[in-house]
Amino acid sequence: MIRTRFAPSPNGPLHLGHAYAAMVAHDLARAQGGEFRLRIEDIDGERSRPEFTEEFFRDLEWLGLGWDGEAGFQSRRLHLYVEAAERLKAMGLLYPCRCTRAEIAAAATRMGPDGPVYPGTCRHQAVDPQGAAWRLDVARALDLAGPLEWRDERAGPQPAAPAIFGDVVLLRKELPASYHLAATLDDAADGITLVTRGMDLFPASHVHRLLQALLGLPVPVWHHHPLLVEPDGRKLAKRRGSPSLGDRRRAGEDGKAIVEALRQGRFPAGISLGTGVDLSA
Structure with a gap:
């Protein structure tokens, strides 16, 4: 059975790029009668804030992207x-x-x-x-x-x-594990069979495959999807103030309509799909 996951970090609100990533993972699982899991990557020190996690739950429900089982937390897997x-x-x-x-x-x-x-x-x-x-x-x-x-x-x-x-x-000096180690172990522990994430993380899969071999972990299939990017080609980012899903939700927008537009390749003015990475690196 296929099992995917969406794994945001609670260091800022979700934006439209996260909605696209969650939609891809959700839809690929549902299309094959599989499971879509939610994992909160909350080991980023003081930047991880529980209030963002609660917002994530409300945002995904508003988007109509329901997940299976209880949400997982990295902080419980140290x-x-x-x-x-x-x-x-x-x-x-x-x-x-x-x-x-x-x-x-x-x-x-x-x-x-x-x-x-x-x-x-x-x-x-x-x-x-x-x-x-x-x-x-x-x-x-x-x-x-x-x-x-x-x-x-x-x-x-x-x-x-x-x-x-x-x-x-x-x-890392200040944190219990790097993204490479934590994400690899978490995907194995969650039984993820299809790892979906943006093309900007395509190179990271080389490292994760090595860690799987060293630690005797199961090997999933990957699905690296395009990113939503701004007019200058940069991916949407919390730190640059990309409009949050929470703000859209509180303003009365229709979350399910937003997801349906993303499915059909219709994005807000100035936003398009891009790779966000040079695969020749």
Whole structure:
């Protein structure tokens, strides 16, 4: 049975781009008689606010995108992240790093999907682990896992190439886990068979496929959909003040009509579909 999920972070209100992402996950599941789950990714420190979570529930109900079962919360799964990190450490695949972003930018020799690629400065150094971030030794992990592949419903089979990120952070200094580790473990724990998300996260799936191999997790299929973008080509974003779904709901707009318009490819003036990512990166 197909099972999808929508996994917003409660660090700001939802906007039309979130409605589109939730609609894609909801409709793909419903079309095949499957389940659509809701997960709240609420481990972003003080930025995660419970009042936004309540708004998310009301917004999705207003849009007519009902989910199956109870909503899940990352904050209730911290033990999973700790256990997985300890396994990776025991395998000799994680190392502590205290480099700052400025130091990484100054030493980097190439760019990756997230910016300057970490050059491995701390990989073979004695670093005090107290308060440090922990990075995955990607080259060593690939030697252990061997060649890997993953499949996207829209783009087809993909050879896993996590090295485009360099040695990614899996345990952040200030948070219990990075997006890469938490999302991979959560999707496995939730039994997600089809991971839907925007094209801007297409490169991240290379890393997630490697983590699945290292931790013996099931491998889903991915579906990376286009993003709603502003006239300048940038995706809609909370931090740039894209109109919130809550404001639209309180203004008396018809949420179900909004979703139906999105299904038909009708967007507000100035908003269009875009990839939001350079897949050649």
